[in-house]
């Protein structure tokens with residue numbers, strides 16, 4: 586299978602579906618990641634909190650820790666990636682070229698405006714694609730007033746260590762997010778989702794659309 590994961594920022598994919606993608610790679614599937622921004626940002630006073638160079642370097646290292654090497658990073662503004670035709674077009678081009686069987690993207694009710702924008706733009710760009718999943722809103726930035734309803738689970742017990750290792754590659758984000766408390770929070774959600782399906786660790790997704798093919802089975 587060919588799997589495409591679309592994220593607004595370097596770190597979103599790792600937090601939300603890193604274990605699933607690492608498992609897909611381990612099991613011989615093709616994985617591509619499309620990141621919509623170089624992900625550097627400033628604070629309210631305009632001081633640089635994370636440069637584009639550092640974000641790209643740390644994010645690349647983090648995706649490598651998951652075994653992902655097909656990484657495309659676009660240059661939309663980190664905090665402003667709206668549901669707009671140029672964003673849809675950019676994702677469209679990637680989908681046409683890569684021709685994925687499965688697409689993962691943000692949850693449309695994620696509270697981060699760039700996450701929601703990328704989600705809606707991906708929904709538009711994937712209008713002719715039959716299997717699209719939303720990963721969980723990204724904690725700590727993406728809490729939502731709309732409940733996430735897990736519908737698809739992936740057992741990531743075999744790749745939880747890679748997922749945690751990838752989070753630690755985001756060295757400049759680690760302290761901002763709370764250090765080991767952040768890692769533990771992400772880890773605990775995988776533990777909780779795993780418990781729900783009788784496994785040690787899992788990641789959960791909502792289904793936008795799924796094509797069932799007889800004689801085939803989703804078997805990452």
Ligand SMILES: [Zn+2]
Pocket residue numbers: 593594596597697700723
């Ligand atoms: Zn993000």
